[in-house]
Amino acid sequence: MSEAEAGQITEIAMDMPAPKVTERPAFGSPGGPIVIAGVLGVLAGLALAGLGIRAVATHSAGLGIVLIVVGALLAIASVIILGGLNVVSPGEARVVQFLGRYTGTIRTDGLRWVNPFTTRRKVSTRIRNHETGVTKVNDLDGNPIEIAAVVVWHVQDTAQALFEVDDFEEFVAIQTETAVRHIANSYPYDAHGENQLSLRDNAEEITSKLSDEIGMRVKAAGVKVIESRLTRLAYAPEIASAMLRRQQAGAVVAARARIVEGAVGMVELALTKLAEQDVVELDEERKAAMVSNLMVVLCSDHDAQPIVNTGSLYQ
DSSP, rough: HHHHHHHHHHHHHHHSSSOOOOOOOOOEHHHHHHHHHHHHHHHHHHHHHHHHHHHOOOOOOHHHHHHHHHHHHHHHHHHHHTTTTTOOOOTTTEEEEEEEEEEEEOSOOOHHHHHHHEEEEEESOOOOEEEEOEEEEEEEEEOOOEEEEEEEEEESSSHHHHHTOOOHHHHHHHHHHHHHHHHHHOOSSSOSSSSOOTTTOHHHHHHHHHHHHHHHHHHGGTTTEEEHHHHEEEEOOOHHHHHHHHHHHHHHHHHHHHHHHHHHHHHHHHHHHHHHHHHOOOOHHHHHHHHHHHHHHHHOOSSOOOOOOOOOOTT
């Protein structure tokens, strides 16, 4: 990556504000022991309440009321404690907040327990695909092209995904489209020089730069880009036929140049072999005629039509 390209990506990163909150583990414990303790607490509370009712019925009102109150409080407290249980599936996380303040993230799958007075929001950490629609933009040369891309990503920081942007999925979609447009505007569809990158001929380099730019744009949302690829790249319909003719003309010129280069080498080899093996002695005029005939035969699009000379070399 050149210094100019690195500067462009750094500028994109600098435009994004520093995150105000980052992910950290939430304080909690395994849920199994909590389930057992909570169920036992509810049963014990119901049992105490039952004993209290029985005591009231046997004219022990004071003791009965105390047992009922204690049993009810124990049962209610046990139910509240059970409310802190969370079932976390693989590929998911729970973002925990207490009174609006971020307290941590649960990433361990299974049954987990946290403070029951907190709110828990589910965030998927699975790998996702996002495919942009076909967009018409101008390349570096100003030619209208149609381009589309697919990006593979996942949530890396759940706290940033929820609290740094309004909707991280929409944020990824918009920033991906912006990056695709920027890449399309920065490079020509076809290269005009040997060291110039083009969208058509340098797919690996272009997709690598696209991944870097998208990654920098969505980093503020706690998203990591795994890979991105161009799924469509073509000239716009209004200029497609003209550009096809230009490509065909370029291919013909390149082929002709290769043919001429090979023909010159073959003619040079023929003259050298004739001179070395003393097959025939040619003056400059005969050499020029022979070179002309060989070049016509080697460079022609059609089969040669030889003329048989039954006389001498100079007739």
